[in-house]
Amino acid sequence: EVQVLESGGGLVQPGGSLRLSCAASGFMFNTNSMTWVRQAPGKGLEWVAIINYNGRSIYYADSVKGRFTISRDNSQSTVYLQMNSLRVEDTAVYYCAKEAIGTTAFDYWGQGALVTVSS
């Protein structure tokens, strides 16, 4: 059974940093791209970043470029999102998701990690 589990969310002050982790199981992690998608309270889905199977191809949304870093450890079947210089507008539930084979759509999602940026 495919499972995706985020952790590391919490409350942080503006300008602060936080690292989210996403532990995956039930599929061949080292052959799949992984992504982060966020959802601000009461709002729609916003794609954040994606990393390919070996970590050599990475893309970011303009809204997080230069502040967030996506990475992965295939030996631990884990993907990370390092978030620096956090802003109030980064407050959201952050979802980790697995790329569906042959697409850049996402077939398995975690339950989400809430990140609140507030003073």
Place this chain on the structure above:
Amino acid sequence: DIQMTQSPSTLSASVGDRVTITCRASQSISDWLAWYQQKPGKAPKFLIYKASTLQGGVPSRFSGSGSGTEFTLTISSLQPDDFATYYCQQYKSYPLTFGGGTKVEIK
């Protein structure tokens, strides 16, 4: 960036109704489009990819169509479990973008 626009933003319908949601892309995305269903407090659920291919386990009352810039998600006979918000997503190019969502609520 490719903008995705969904309509309507809210749709009121009854059980058994046929429901159609539209998603328009700001430029051609061929058929690189996915649809998701999301219920309150839950993660999105993957429904359709390549505009019209149903993900395994998704009921056949769901269908997708379209190519280029205009796409539709149709629910042939709305069931109680289908009341949710639906999102389209293009994966023709980065940045990946989602539509603003269509909330299907009980009439």
